[in-house]
Amino acid sequence: MSVAAAIEHDAQLMLRVRDGDTASFGLLLERHRVPVIHFVYRMIQNQAIAEELAQEVFLRIYRSRATYEPTAKFTTWLFRITTHLALNWIRDQKNERRQQSLDSEAPEGTAPLQVADAGPNVEQRMVTSARMDEIRRAIAELPDKQRAAVMMHKYEEMDYQQIAGVLSCSESAVKSLLFRAYESLRSKLAHLNRSVSE
Amino acid sequence: MNCPMQSHETAEILLDYCARALPADTLARMDVHVAMCSDCRQQLAAQKMIWSALDEFDASDLNISSDFDRRLYARIVAEHRDPVWVRAWRSLFASGQPGAWRPAFSMMAVAGVAVLGLFLVRLPDAVSNESKSAVNAPVAISAEVETETPVKTAPLKTATVDKLDVEHLDRALEDLEMLQVLGGTGSGPGKSNAL
Numbered sequence: 320m321s322v323a324a325a326i327e328h329d330a331q332l333m334l335r336v337r338d339g340d341t342a343s344f345g346l347l348l349e350r351h352r353v354p355v356i357h358f359v360y361r362m363i364q365n366q367a368i369a370e371e372l373a374q375e376v377f378l379r380i381y382r383s384r385a386t387y388e389p390t391a392k393f394t395t396w397l398f399r400i401t402t403h404l405a406l407n408w409i410r411d412q413k414n415e416r417r418q419q420s421l422d423s424e425a426p427e428g429t430a431p432l433q434v435a436d437a438g439p440n441v442e443q444r445m446v447t448s449a450r451m452d453e454i455r456r457a458i459a460e461l462p463d464k465q466r467a468a469v470m471m472h473k474y475e476e477m478d479y480q481q482i483a484g485v486l487s488c489s490e491s492a493v494k495s496l497l498f499r500a501y502e503s504l505r506s507k508l509a510h511l512n513r514s515v516s517e
Numbered sequence: 518m519n520c521p522m523q524s525h526e527t528a529e530i531l532l533d534y535c536a537r538a539l540p541a542d543t544l545a546r547m548d549v550h551v552a553m554c555s556d557c558r559q560q561l562a563a564q565k566m567i568w569s570a571l572d573e574f575d576a577s578d579l580n581i582s583s584d585f586d587r588r589l590y591a592r593i594v595a596e597h598r599d600p601v602w603v604r605a606w607r608s609l610f611a612s613g614q615p616g617a618w619r620p621a622f623s624m625m626a627v628a629g630v631a632v633l634g635l636f637l638v639r640l641p642d643a644v645s646n647e648s649k650s651a652v653n654a655p656v657a658i659s660a661e662v663e664t665e666t667p668v669k670t671a672p673l674k675t676a677t678v679d680k681l682d683v684e685h686l687d688r689a690l691e692d693l694e695m696l697q698v699l700g701g702t703g704s705g706p707g708k709s710n711a712l
Contacts, residue, residue, distance in 0.1 A: 357576040505563045
């Protein structure tokens with residue numbers, strides 16, 4: 320299915336949901352469940368909470384079916400809700416941590432990431448795990464909006480216009496967000512490049 | 518081709534080049550440029566490193582709970598059992614947009630101003646009735662009570678209230694017009710998902 324056809328298909332499905340066809344909601348869920356969960360997971364790095372927030376996203380989609388108008392791409396709307404919920408969760412976590420003053424070694428909102436077996440021996444696995452931790456930390460340290468922009472640009476392959484729609488800002492603001500985010504990642508992860516080349 | 522690294526605005530070309538997301542002709546020109554420009558080569562190598570590092574941050578091995586859909590549908594069914602006003606309240610905020618509640622808020626504000634306007638319109642009648650009774654009361658209750666004070670103050674009160682009333686009414690009408698204009702330009706519930 321082409322991109323244009325997919326966009327139209329989503330809108331058609333949502334219009335059918337608006338008209339009371341719950342089976343179409345099931346199709347939308349089938350199409351977007353994985354991208355939404357993966358996006359939230361990369362944002363907050365906790366699978367259980369990622370699933371919980373993804374449920375809330377689809378619940379909100381269902382709740383607002385009656386007022387749906389296909390004036391924008393369905394995925395823009397979907398990811399706007401998703402990003403909004405993820406950023407809210409991150410903000411609440413920060414506030415909670417600030418209040419409780421928890422002395423935690425793990426980075427914000429993170430749980431140990433499951434890393435696939437990449438090497439045959441323990442040493443290689445440890446190297447992979449450490450490298451993965453570095454990447455995860457560098458991403459977690461990005462400001463929230465920059466992180467969301469990178470996730471959408473890199474993993475959802477959204478263009479600047481669509482990211483701008485999701486984050487409710489201008490395209491030039493998105494370019495600036497991405498430029499600063501990648502700049503920051505480059506400086507934080509530069510040593511990984513050196514260690515690979517050595 | 519000008520070096521994209523010379524300008525902050527065009528630096529995103531390198532991002533797109535790295536993602537191979539440029540149009541074919543721009544891609545070909547960038548290929549030629551990168552072969553000659555050491556700054557771009559360096560930047561490109563760094564960006565490719567980030568790109569491959571982010572590729573490692575893969576979520577595809579994530580095992581999504583098998584009961585994800587079941588739990589979601591259970592929540593939907595549970596919500597259907599909620600009272601209508603609870604569902605209406607929820608759907609007001611369902612889009613997750615901060616401005617989604619604006620239409621309802623505008624309507625409430627307009628209704629509030631209308632009630633205030635009605636109150637102000639009825640106020641002069643109430644005050645004049647009060648002043649009439651204040652004038653008549655001493656006569657009705659007791660002839661011994663001096664009638665000078667109420668007789669003098671009552672017309673003064675009425676005059677002040679009449680003056681204030683006109684001002685209040687004007688202000689209330691202006692507020693009402695302004696709120697209607699604001700309500701008209703705000704995004705409706707249907708527009709909350711619009712860009």
